[in-house]
Amino acid sequence: MKMKKLFIFLLPVFAVAGLIVFNACKNAEKPTDINAANAGLTLPEGFSAAAIAEHLGSPRHLLVTPQNDIYVHLAGTKNGKGILVLHDEGDKTTLKTSFANFGGTGIAIKNGYLYASDNTEVYRFKLNDKDEIIDPAQPEKIVTGLLSRRMHEPKAIALDNDGNIYVNVGAYSNICSDYDHNKTGCPILDSAAGIWQFRADKLNQHYGDGIRYAGGLRNVVGLAWNQQDNQLFVMQHGRDALHDLFPQYYSVHQSAELPAECMFALKKGDNAGWPYVYYDWMQNKNMLGPEYGGDGKKAADPKYINPVAAYPGHYAPDGLLFYTGNQFPEKYKNGAFIAFHGSWNRAPEPQAGYCVVFQPFKDGKPDGKWEVFADGFAGPNKTPNGASHRPCGLAQGPDGALYVSDDQGGTIYKITYKK
Amino acid sequence: MSSLLVLLVLFSVCTQAQIKPVKRKVHHTGSPMVRGKIVYNSICLACHMADGGGVPTMNPPLSNTEYVLGDKTRLIKIVLNGFKEDVQINGQTFSNNMTPHADLKDRQIADVLTYVRKSFGNKASGITALEVKKVRAANKK
Numbered sequence: 001m002k003m004k005k006l007f008i009f010l011l012p013v014f015a016v017a018g019l020i021v022f023n024a025c026k027n028a029e030k031p032t033d034i035n036a037a038n039a040g041l042t043l044p045e046g047f048s049a050a051a052i053a054e055h056l057g058s059p060r061h062l063l064v065t066p067q068n069d070i071y072v073h074l075a076g077t078k079n080g081k082g083i084l085v086l087h088d089e090g091d092k093t094t095l096k097t098s099f100a101n102f103g104g105t106g107i108a109i110k111n112g113y114l115y116a117s118d119n120t121e122v123y124r125f126k127l128n129d130k131d132e133i134i135d136p137a138q139p140e141k142i143v144t145g146l147l148s149r150r151m152h153e154p155k156a157i158a159l160d161n162d163g164n165i166y167v168n169v170g171a172y173s174n175i176c177s178d179y180d181h182n183k184t185g186c187p188i189l190d191s192a193a194g195i196w197q198f199r200a201d202k203l204n205q206h207y208g209d210g211i212r213y214a215g216g217l218r219n220v221v222g223l224a225w226n227q228q229d230n231q232l233f234v235m236q237h238g239r240d241a242l243h244d245l246f247p248q249y250y251s252v253h254q255s256a257e258l259p260a261e262c263m264f265a266l267k268k269g270d271n272a273g274w275p276y277v278y279y280d281w282m283q284n285k286n287m288l289g290p291e292y293g294g295d296g297k298k299a300a301d302p303k304y305i306n307p308v309a310a311y312p313g314h315y316a317p318d319g320l321l322f323y324t325g326n327q328f329p330e331k332y333k334n335g336a337f338i339a340f341h342g343s344w345n346r347a348p349e350p351q352a353g354y355c356v357v358f359q360p361f362k363d364g365k366p367d368g369k370w371e372v373f374a375d376g377f378a379g380p381n382k383t384p385n386g387a388s389h390r391p392c393g394l395a396q397g398p399d400g401a402l403y404v405s406d407d408q409g410g411t412i413y414k415i416t417y418k419k
Numbered sequence: 420m421s422s423l424l425v426l427l428v429l430f431s432v433c434t435q436a437q438i439k440p441v442k443r444k445v446h447h448t449g450s451p452m453v454r455g456k457i458v459y460n461s462i463c464l465a466c467h468m469a470d471g472g473g474v475p476t477m478n479p480p481l482s483n484t485e486y487v488l489g490d491k492t493r494l495i496k497i498v499l500n501g502f503k504e505d506v507q508i509n510g511q512t513f514s515n516n517m518t519p520h521a522d523l524k525d526r527q528i529a530d531v532l533t534y535v536r537k538s539f540g541n542k543a544s545g546i547t548a549l550e551v552k553k554v555r556a557a558n559k560k
Contacts, residue, residue: 075476150505150514150515150516151514344478347465347468348464348465383468383472384468384474384475385468385470385472385474385475
């Protein structure tokens with residue numbers, strides 16, 4: 001009786017306390033404030049970040065010219081244009097022009113041309129001596145007819161120093177189950193799930209004009225030519241749903257952490273093993289996939305290459321950049337920055353990624369543990385739909401600043417360092 | 420172009436994965452909402468997320484869309500048959516495939532769709548096992 005009275009007496013107190021808690025939660029759900037210090041990002045000491053462009057739509061990969069023009073490739077078109085040219089004026093940008101009637105992900109400059117891809121073709125535009133497009137309406141089609149089947153469609157690109165361009169063709173399947181019912185061999189590997197090499201100066205090349213440079217790569221979006229090694233490095237998006245498909249072998253937690261997202265240093269003819277194998281970063285082992293007789297313990301056939309570095313599952317690496325600038329401290333020189341778009345396939349565990357990672361390198365190979373370099377893109381709601389921003393593309397400016405695109409909120413971040 | 424993607428991936432994977440016949444526990448107690456949430460969490464959540472928000476460009480959201488709130492027959496058929504087309508919802512295109520979930524019992528489908536139609540800000544009517552049974556029978560013809 002007394003208790004009841006006391007409870008009634010305290011009700012308004014509970015109500016007020018509840019309101020306070022409720023409001024506190026509401027405040028915590030405010031999106032990342034890009035006017036906040038460092039545009040809402042957390043960075044190592046000495047670094048700062050600014051949001052130099054916002055609301056661009058869905059910017060994917062980007063690059064910065066020696067004249068401080070930023071070419072940004074949008075996933076779709078905005079006002080009919082798929083590539084924006086922004087001029088960087090330090091802590092802000094102005095829109096200089098826009099062109100290209102196609103959206104897409106890949107964009108690169110090499111030997112006086114700007115290369116850009118949509119989901120099936122690669123084009124190039126001739127540049128003048130200020131790295132401006134001479135005739136935006138007349139690109140040359142370099143590669144045509146690449147497969148794009150509703151999954152892993154973007155074609156990221158990179159160029160070497162010998163006149164070749166490398167294009168990923170993602171697998172249009174999680175693990176090839178729809179195409180390899182009898183487990184006799186995945187039939188889509190001849191034209192997808194790999195990196196194709198084409199000539200950078202030859203028009204209208206089809207599959208037959210190029211070579212399948214490396215295969216067994218489920219999907220690659222972040223890739224870069226390493227000038228120190230003179231070698232192509234790629235980031236693979238690992239398979240999904242180990243627990244959903246094989247609960248007898250994988251716990252929910254293992255399925256969130258596995259398989260690793262892998263960095264591969266490729267040589268011509270390499271096979272990374274999708275869909276037959278996956279990499280377990282906790283056991284440091286290439287494993288036989290459960291669809292092909294694996295059980296979470298059986299190792300893969302050693303004929304498949306191992307990654308040179310591995311990261312937690314489903315982080316979704318969408319950008320790779322080797323840092324060659326002089327602005328950042330010495331430890332960053334020739335190391336790799338990786339933009340992790342952020343997971344969705346870790347549910348019901350919390351999602352992860354949504355950050356830019358630094359991977360130290362020594363003599364052209366990963367050396368030491370990776371570290372989170374820039375975080376806080378997502379804001380308080382770290383889910384694929386709720387994140388305020390998701391890192392995608394990376395670029396280096398002429399002064400050594402690092403640029404990060406965000407294809408969720410449409411922001412371009414510029415990260416600088418001062419001693 | 421349309422049809423729903425609604426429970427994309429119930430069961431496993433929105434990503435064209437094959438389904439191994441894994442026995443899942445059928446819950447008989449509790450309200451349709453309670454039982455529906457159990458089905459949702461074990462089968463749908465991996466792709467459609469705990470808040471039904473989905474994944475941009477891949478797995479469609481389950482809130483505020485006619486695919487969920489509208490025609491029940493269409494919605495039930497998506498669960499039974501899966502979904503393999505691009506779908507546009509509120510101006511965004513979603514393209515991951517959803518595997519069929521005909522292995523679920525009529526009542527499980529009714530429960531989970533009732534849960535989805537009344538959660539994530541949705542306020543639509545529930546779906547009964549009898550309605551699922553009828554659609555399933557017509558679906559087989």
